[in-house]
Amino acid sequence: MAASPASVTRRKPEEIMRLERLGSMHQSRLSFMRILLRNLATEKWQIHQTLFDIDQSGVGRAVYTCQGPKRSYSLIAFAHEIPAEKRSDRVIAEAWDATFCLFDGIPLPEDIDRLEKNVPLQESGRITETELCLSRANRSVRLWNYVVESLASGQQPKIDQIQKVGYLMRTTAVYGSGKFGAADREILSDRSEMKAPFQAEMLTVYLIRNFVLDLVQHMANEIGGRKTVDLAPQVARQLGIGNSTGLGMAPFIINHPVLFNNWMVAREEAIARVRSIKFASEAKVLLFSKALKLSHKSIATWTSEHPVQRKKLGALHKDIKYLTEYINGFNWNQAQAWDQLFIWAKESLSIEGQEWLNSLILEPHAELVDSLEATLADNSNNAFCIDGSRPVGDIRSIIEKVYSWALEIDWSKSESSAHTWYTSEEKLEPRLGERFTEKLEPYERPLAPGRDAVLAYNDLRKRDKNEPIATFLLEHPEHRHALRRAQICNRTDYGEIQDNTIAANLFPVDMLRAKLSFFGATHFDPRSDRWVRITMFNGAPYPSELAAHYDDLWIYQGV
């Protein structure tokens, strides 16, 4: 097999950076969960439960320590008993079934005592520089009691019941990067195991999964005594961690254009490399066929009640059938067979199906894809500075190039700016309001880059083209944010979503899905247009299984 990276170029941003496509993205080898487990397995990290002090009612504390070649990290878990009416995934909740933090190193008893006073309070508590993440989770009412009762009565839970939900607990937030007093991202960014994005957050969730397994077994043992059976490993494997994500996550991909660009470039580069392969080897085709079969099974268990996702899933099921038939007669011996498959998919499959296949063709090509994980982080320190010496004429040209899509929108129409992004006084979380019926405009956040670039452009057109923008900005500080952004996005092909993020027909879950797919989430289940449920780590090996036999295709082996 030979790869010639230059022969097929990356897809154009104007094709990729559309919300409809970003909202159809799937996990891939470059997803952060997969990077984490790959590295934990390769570096032979050892993970052990070092404390499990939980009482009969399921209340107490536990610690899981993860020891690597240079450093260790510990999940500190607090299990609680809460009344059913207090259980809510919404950010307005004030009590949870379990709360967690990721500790940098091995905690002393006094650290755990200090954290027990703060972690259960979540946003109302304080953590410190020795803590990297703060999180909480709620039981799945549907599955938790069923599994406890099954095990306690000596029965394994039925796999179809497990598949209906996919997790025993779902997290409703995983905070990192200095939030609520935690260590800043910069403290971690030089550590090899934390270089890829969100590794601390992914490790937190992975360790939570282990804790949840131990907790459910503990509760079954308490009830069933000697009758109780241990949850079978093949059943346990199917259990991931659920997650409910709301609008809090949506602004992230707008607020971090360089970072998001790097993620998109890495994935597009990976796709281009595979398309550039001159001849597909038999071994790679076999591996692809295996991943295809496994993925088909996994997608069969993906359900949603939301009409938008139901429609996309219907199309995806047809696409899988169509692709499977097409592959049967496909000539793998033709030149650039992977590219031929890509071209066929582009003409034949739905956008959801295309992006699913684009992730799948990366699977057999670890040697071309995995090294791109080093390019995912944002290490640019100078992106923030504005080059004020650039003349007005140059900046107008940049806006015409980067925001051509926005210049084509008729912003005088109410449907073009129907929404307003704002932050509520109540929970300090991003929300989306109706511009023309709610009095929210004074509180608007700068999350409509297209509109703001056009507003700046209209004022720039009134100025001499040779004037430096530094003097323009002195008179027009209101355009400073937009012009900084235009300069950043001019240097990054995929930094800007090329769609209107305040349009009447905006489906905000598209923004959540784009980010969550890079995390490695599966089974996207929008619960409204503004929040989505996903599953994480289903099918993943547990810590004790990591070193012995690590299969990179675990992601397709969960429900």
Next chain:
Amino acid sequence: MSFSMNEVESLSKLAARGAGYSWGLAEEAAKATRWLSSHNVDGCRALVNVLTLFDCTNTKSYQLNIDGNTWSSNGELLCPVTTGSYLSDYSSLLETQAININDLVEPIIFLFFASQFAKCKENTVSLTWSVNSVITDGYNTAFSLSGSKSSIKQNVLVKFSAEKPKLSKLQTRAEPQPEVWHKLRSFAARTYAPNTEQSRIGGAGAGLSDND
């Protein structure tokens, strides 16, 4: 209480926005506050002083006037965020001669912008005002501050310097006084929309059951 630098920057941005600065300038103010905090200077207090003075004023009445190598305000005061942003954006003036800046509020905030400018120019810049002086090359900064590190309204001399600052040891946490942090929070609170039932239900998109 100790705060992360991310907390300092996030709150400072909202505080500056709450005091009437544009989002773009609020971002500059936040970066400056974070940078000062990491250099063990009470950036939060300096920012509170600036925001209190310029609170919701029409910044145009404090417009920067440039007359040769003298920068001054067409009001009584010059804002360090606006003036500093202009310096870090663009100043061919300093290529050839020093700049005198008159009536600059909290020169220490302006220092952040001088450091960015120095980094961009790959040179060392010195700032002197009253009995204080600072040199910075954008990577390292040496302070010689007498008395209060923060001071209201000073005449400041900015020029290139042949000196090289020693390696700076950076802080990873900030410990602003509670009343300073509280004041920043009060400014920031102006950017939050009052809660309504419509926003509680619709704004976050309630939808299907979340307890199943």
